[in-house]
Amino acid sequence: MSGLLVEKELKTYEFAHLSFQEYLAASQIKELQQESILIDNFQDPWWAETIRLYAAQNDATSLIQAGIETPTVHSLVLALDCQQESLKVDPETREQLDTILEQGLESNDPGIATLVAEVKLSRRLNNLTTMDDNLYIDSFYITCAEYQLFMDEDDLLYSGEHFAAGSAKQPITEVSWLNGMRFCLWLTAKASSLTRNSASESSVFFFRLPTWVISEKAFPIRVIAWTKGFQEIKGTES
Incomplete structure (x- = not known):
């Protein structure tokens, strides 16, 4: 465990880097089949990297649906990340997300157009x-x-x-x-x-x-x- 944990205070330890914690959390959730934890926390940025790591090892369909059902810049960016990194995604869910992001840019609804444009800009800045x-x-x-x-x-x-x-x-x-x-x-x-x-x-x-x-x-x-x-x-x- 040397290098994995650091002593923050006397007899109080934490992971040396958050990535260790996120990876182990994703692996544990997969092993215990507790995907619902990630779905419940899909809107919480603290869980975002754990969700991405989990998606890379699993079918991300349910996670992407969670992002689609409560669309925000964060949830749609994360849903798109999951789609691109996952082992498997249901074709209908993939098409649904792609349609939102493609047609939303030209939407007559200013709220939708702004949301999708911010998703596109966010993806740009993160890449x-x-x-x-x-x-x-x-x-x-x-x-x-x-x-x-x-x-x-x-x-x-x-x-x-x-x-x-x-x-x-x-x-x-x-x-x-x-x-x-x-x-x-x-x-x-x-x-x-x-x-x-x-x-x-x-x-x-x-x-x-x-x-x-x-x-x-x-x-x-x-x-x-x-x-x-x-x-x-x-x-x-x-």
Whole structure:
């Protein structure tokens, strides 16, 4: 057990890393067939990694249904993670989740459209390409649906404006450098509610545009993120 547990106080021990606890919890739940515990706690972020680890070893259909039945950004992101990592998912459940995420972006219901766009943005922020421990680059352009979230909250720039029907998944284009910078400031403030482990200071993201866009008058948006420990070195990105 050396290295697995650490003595927090006299005769009081805890796991050296939360990942050990999450993995063992997932394994124990599988062995005792207590999946209902995970379903009951599907909305609790504390259980998210245990749920992902369990899904990777099992049929995740019931877990995904739990996310669909009580749709929030957290539950739909977690349901999609379970779908992608699981050993097995019922085809109808897979199709149901895919339909929600595909059609929701173009929904006429603002609440649904916003929810699904936030799911898409959350997935983006949780899957940035790692350059080093503190520097991350987004490999894809921001979509119209994701940029709409910013537009809806910035009445000074975009009062009542909306992307064209059918273009939700297309990259947002013709964005000025100034508006791109405003988007990055908005995203920095927004990201803490959309990324995993946001309570950790070291995992708080700050966003900016790639340096090449400074010379452009209008362009699609791709972002670069860094954490508090990052000291920018010239030439680390393009």
